[in-house]
Amino acid sequence: MEKKNQVYGIRAIIEAINSDETVDKVFLQKGLQGSLSKELETLIRKKGISSSYVPIEKLNRLTKNNHQGAIASISPIKFHTIEELVEPIIQEKENPLFLLLDQLSDVRNFGAIIRTAECTGVDGIIIPKKGAAPVTADTIKTSAGAAFKIPIAKVDHIKDAVFYMQACGVKVIGATEKTEDTIYQVPLLGPIAIVMGSEDIGISPSVLKAVDYKAKLPLLGEISSLNVSVACGVFLYEVVRQRLS
Structure with missing residues (x-):
């Protein structure tokens, strides 16, 4: 601290x-x-x-x-409520992009994800009030200052954010290996939110049950998983690729 x-x-x-x-x-x-x-x-x-x-x-x-x-x-930044973050963006943008982080705990991973999110046009990030990585000086440094540029909201539980997004007409995609569909098979156009899980257990079961789509990254080597910030970057840039195509 x-x-x-x-x-x-x-x-x-x-x-x-x-x-x-x-x-x-x-x-x-x-x-x-x-x-x-x-x-x-x-x-x-x-x-x-x-x-x-x-x-x-x-x-x-x-x-x-x-x-x-x-x-x-x-915290060195001011957090928003989910209503404060989402409602103006939904009204202003035709195809908003949100990022939900379920129990991500490493401050450097958090910072790296914030940096990538800002670079890929993410409109807002939602984290849980408890169990999430705090925004520290290390987070700010790793984000290259992006933590001051992208709004971040806190909710009681990420499942609450999933339901809220769906009620607002936002399609929610969970990044998980517990599916046969790869990210390249899932349509990422229109209003969407991507859920990334924690470093050790991924997305919690209750959240995974609530999402609209599940998608994974194909792993062709012997290592069974990617660092969460790297995986998040691949997901977000697939959103960019589909939207630019």
Whole structure:
């Protein structure tokens, strides 16, 4: 966690949340007691902010300041709601392109995907509130600054975003090896959203059941999978290829 992107101290974190700062995650000391800590925990649950209970040693490594058992990481960008992101784009563009990231956890993969998304004309990225890679200085650097150019929204669950997209007339394609269809067999014209899964397990089963189409990349070597940022790039550039043809 970058020092300039952290807030420490229970009361300071409460104030940051109530002031609508974009709090990515709160680290709480295990066994934390007191009315103020209970107030913070209640606020975290109410706002749907990701949190972890950790040993005091971890908090001491994150900062040398008096953290009082709580440290929060603050995102350098402002997140949107899915309605704020999608509705204006749907109204303005005939063939919008969205990217849904289901539990992607590596900040550098996230940054690389943001960079490719911006280069391929993605109109917006949607991530879950909990379990997703935060936007850190490493994310910004890997994205080559694209994180400041492309809007990113947070939702409670990616499945919610899938249903919302479908209700808006957007076709949703899941990138998964659990299909016989390759990306080159799936029509990618019109309003679409592509779902990419996490680095280890891919798209969660509940999300995979909800998508309109499933597509995979043909793998001709002995390695059974691609890095998620590389795979995402191939999917997005197939969208570009079909739309330019």
